[in-house]
Amino acid sequence: MIAIPTFILIISGATTGLIGALLGLGGGVFLVPLLTLALGVPIRTAIAASLISVIATASASSTINLERGLVNMRLGMTLEVATSLGGLAGGLIAAALTQRQLFLTFGATLALMGVVMALRSGRRNVIADVSVEPGRLGGRLQEGDKAYVYRIRRLPVALTASLVAGAISGLLGLGGGIIKVPVLNAFCGIPIRVAGATSAFMIGVTGAASAFLYFGRGDVAMHLTAAVAVGALPGSLLGARLSQRVEARSLKIIMAVVLLVVGLRMALETL
Amino acid sequence: MSSRVRALERIVEVALTAGVAASGLLLVAGLLLGSTTLLWWGVLLLIVTPVVRVVVVTVGLVLDHDWLFAGVSFFVLGVLLSSVYVSGRL
Numbered sequence: 001m002i003a004i005p006t007f008i009l010i011i012s013g014a015t016t017g018l019i020g021a022l023l024g025l026g027g028g029v030f031l032v033p034l035l036t037l038a039l040g041v042p043i044r045t046a047i048a049a050s051l052i053s054v055i056a057t058a059s060a061s062s063t064i065n066l067e068r069g070l071v072n073m074r075l076g077m078t079l080e081v082a083t084s085l086g087g088l089a090g091g092l093i094a095a096a097l098t099q100r101q102l103f104l105t106f107g108a109t110l111a112l113m114g115v116v117m118a119l120r121s122g123r124r125n126v127i128a129d130v131s132v133e134p135g136r137l138g139g140r141l142q143e144g145d146k147a148y149v150y151r152i153r154r155l156p157v158a159l160t161a162s163l164v165a166g167a168i169s170g171l172l173g174l175g176g177g178i179i180k181v182p183v184l185n186a187f188c189g190i191p192i193r194v195a196g197a198t199s200a201f202m203i204g205v206t207g208a209a210s211a212f213l214y215f216g217r218g219d220v221a222m223h224l225t226a227a228v229a230v231g232a233l234p235g236s237l238l239g240a241r242l243s244q245r246v247e248a249r250s251l252k253i254i255m256a257v258v259l260l261v262v263g264l265r266m267a268l269e270t271l
Numbered sequence: 272m273s274s275r276v277r278a279l280e281r282i283v284e285v286a287l288t289a290g291v292a293a294s295g296l297l298l299v300a301g302l303l304l305g306s307t308t309l310l311w312w313g314v315l316l317l318i319v320t321p322v323v324r325v326v327v328v329t330v331g332l333v334l335d336h337d338w339l340f341a342g343v344s345f346f347v348l349g350v351l352l353s354s355v356y357v358s359g360r361l
Contacts, residue, residue, distance in 0.1 A: 006302060052314055059291045059320050066284040073280065077328065077343050084350040091354070204287075204321030205347060209354045211318045216358025222310040226298045229317060233295050 004039050006227045012039070013053055013231025020232075021061040021239030022246065023255050024196015026054030026175025026203045027232065029110065033262050041224065043102055047094070047173030048214040049225040051207050053232045054175040058203035060233050061240035068244070070197035075137045075152060075190075079162040079198075083176060083206040086166020091210030094171045106172050107267025109179070114259030117182045117252055141191055153189040161187075162202070170210030175203030178259065185252070192251055196243070279331040286327045290320030322351050 012034055020027025028050040035046035065071050094102070138151040152158065161183035165176030177199040184195035214220055243251070294316040301309030325348050332341035 052317055055317055055321060056291065056294075059287050059317070059324075063284050063288045063291065066280045066287075069277075069280075071280070073276070073283075073328070074340055077340055077347065080325075080347045081343060081350075084347050084354075088350055088354050088357070092357070205325060205351065208318050208321045209351055212351075212354045212358040215315070215318065220314060222307055222314065223302070225314055226302055226310045229314070230295065230298050230302060233291060 004041070004224070006223070008039070009224060009227035010231035013056075013228035014235035015231075017053065017057045017060075017232030017235030018239040018242075019258075020054075020057050020175075020177075021200070021236035022243045023177075023251060023258075024181050024193070024200055024243070025177035026200070026207065027057045027236070028054040028169075028172070028174035029178045029262060030258070031228065032106065032173050033266055035228075037265065044094075044219055045221050045224065047102075047171075048211075048219040049221060049228050050173035051169075051211045051214060052220065052225050053228045054169075054173070055204050055207040055211060056229045056232045057236035057239075058175055058200045058207065060236045062197075062201045062204065064237065064240040065197035065200060068197075069142070070193055071201045072137070072139045072190075072194055072198045073201070075139075075158075076198045076201045078137060078155075079158060079180070080202050080205050082159045082162035083166035083169070083180075083202055084209045086163040086168075087170045087176075087206045087209030088166075088213075090167035090170025090172075091213035092170070093167070094210075097171070102172065103266055105168075107263045107265070109168055109172075110259045110263025111267065112263070113178055113182050114256050114261075114263055116186055117256035117259060119186075138189075139194065141194060148191070150191050150194065151189055154187055158184055158188045166206050166209070169203075169206045170213070175200070176206050177203055182255070193243070196251075200240075275335055279328065279335070282331060283324055283327055286324055287320060290316060290323060294320065322348075325351065 016027040016031040031050045031053055032046050035041040036043050135151050141148045161179055165179035169176035180199040181195045184190040185192045294313045297309050297313030301313055329344040332344055
């Protein structure tokens with residue numbers, strides 16, 4: 001691996017942290033392709049660096065999302081049961097897969113989620129009648145001067161998606177938001193901003209469950225990882241602040257396009 | 272949203288901010304001084320921050336007598352601690 005200047009790594013972390021926090025993701029979905037395809041970092045080193053960076057992005061953006069009341073903590077904790085188990089399993093399985101298998105799994109997962117997001121981008125999940133009871137895992141949301149209620153639907157789907165997201169996270173160095181946000185929004189009745197904020201809240205835990213394994217195996221390249229994380233911290237704080245200014249439908253469309261492009265690019269690498 | 276939930280969210284926010292700020296400082300210092308030891312502690316603190324967040328939430332829920340979600344939180348903490356245990360044996 002060639003030596004990469006520190007400032008390039010910091011800018012990479014800042015950019016992916018900003019876009020990640022803007023979309024309610026950890027940013028690993030952009031960072032892993034950037035490190036491997038553009039900077040020539042071996043995929044296992046990139047995955048370990050991404051996991052740490054994802055934790056930085058998720059923790060930093062959660063401070064802002066909590067302040068805004070966008071995080072549904074009870075829903076997050078319930079789904080964390082599945083994501084943390086998946087994260088632990090994924091982190092253990094990752095050691096057994098080849099570089100080609102990791103690339104292919106990564107690309108196919110992203111492209112599939114891009115299609116799902118594009119197909120369901122027009123749906124609205126909120127209920128305008130605020131007298132409706134949100135239930136234990138639902139909540140209330142304030143958008144400008146309007147108040148809304150949302151209720152969780154198909155909890156088993158949300159739990160299954162969280163388990164898969166956790167495993168993908170441990171395998172591929174993502175936070176898993178790329179699976180959770182589209183599924184929570186498209187199938188489980190959660191508004192996109194709450195889905196993003198709650199997913200980011202969970203991502204720290206999902207990332208930590210597998211990051212300890214990479215740390216223990218000695219897969220974390222300290223200088224590279226630190227530089228990327230140092231960039232991700234301010235980038236994600238800015239992204240979380242900007243996310244409030246972007247329309248919900250635009251967020252969904254941006255996410256669908258990014259998923260398709262990055263997913264196909266990664267899958268083509270294996271040919 | 273009840274004021275108790277809001278108070279717990281505020282404490283979680285403070286815990287996350289403290290963890291992120293402290294690890295950020297260690298990482299910047301490590302990069303500037305070329306110290307692998309500082310980088311190692313900065314990365315470790317970053318990974319531990321979400322674990323501390325789970326501990327804070329668990330304690331808050333226990334104090335609030337919200338046993339169902341406290342149980343959920345204990346389970347997540349158990350998975351994280353088993354990950355630490357497994358990583359020590361790799």
